[in-house]
Amino acid sequence: MRISQAYLVLYNAAQAAGWAAVLGALAYGIVQRETPEQLYDRAAPLTKLFQGAALLETAHAAVGLVPSSPLMSLMQWAGRSNVLFLLLDPIRQLHGNAWSAVMLGAWAAAEVIRYPQYAASSLGACPAWLTWLRYTMFIPLFPLGVLAEMALMVAALPDLAARKPYSVELPNAYNWAFSYHRFMQVVLALYPLLWWQLYSSLLxxxxxxxxxxxGAGSKEGKSQ
Incomplete structure (x- = not known):
């Protein structure tokens, strides 16, 4: 086994285990009848760790470890990370929004299928049923995750307008302004189009x- 192949197997296995832990934490919290805020607080630390680590997939594509577009990988990572790290996590009141748990659940459910399929494909031993799951379960999970992301963006807008985080206002030495609130409004307007382009490519x-x-596995890049 080549070093690069072993690395991809280990990376994807680690991601699979991490997202399985996220899904398990959410399931346990649901059984315990926890509130959405409690569910988020339970699952968020691992979610942030493994979503942050997924930035490595852009590097994997850039150096040719996987046959994916580095730009596409970066855009997919940035879309999720923007919602998680810049909106949901810093805005405490969003933790109690039911869409926060829905989003984490949809992400985790998709990843516990996707990463094992990548690991098995890296070994050239991906069973047909796992390939079927990988290319079928995204049909409901991807729209659900995107819907949750958009719902949280909308819920965050009043806070962004009031606090103006990540924004640059005039006057300043560079004579340049940036409104993160306005940026998120533009992102929301474009999200359905960007989502459909990716979703149709997955179909x-x-x-x-x-x-x-x-049933035979093959080396694949990140496509979701």
Missing amino acids: RARAKKLKGSN
Whole structure:
């Protein structure tokens, strides 16, 4: 086994274990009848750790470890990370929003399928049923996660307008202004279009993969 292959197997296995722990934490909290805020506080530390670590996937694509677009990988990571690190985590009142738990649950449910499929494909031993799950479960989970992200963006707008975090106001030495609140309004307007472009590409990939799938694994890049 090549070093690069072993690294990809270990990386994807670690991500799979991490997201499984996130999903397990949420499931335990639900059984305990915890509030959305308690669910978020329980699952957030691991979510932030493994979502942050996913930035490595941009480097994987950039150096050719996986046949993916570095820009696409970065954009996908940035979209999630913006919601998690810049909106949801700093705005405490969003922790109690039910969409926060829905978002983490949708992310985790998708990743506990995706990363094992990547690990098995890196070994060239991906079973047909896992490929089927990878290219089928995103159909409900991806829209659910995006809907939750957008709901949290909308809920964050009043706080962004009041506190003006991450913004630069005039006058300043550079004579340049930036409104994060306005930026998020633009992102919200573009989100459905960007989502549909990615979702439709995944649907096309699903048709191709499942049509030709015979259970054999292949090296794949990040596509969600």
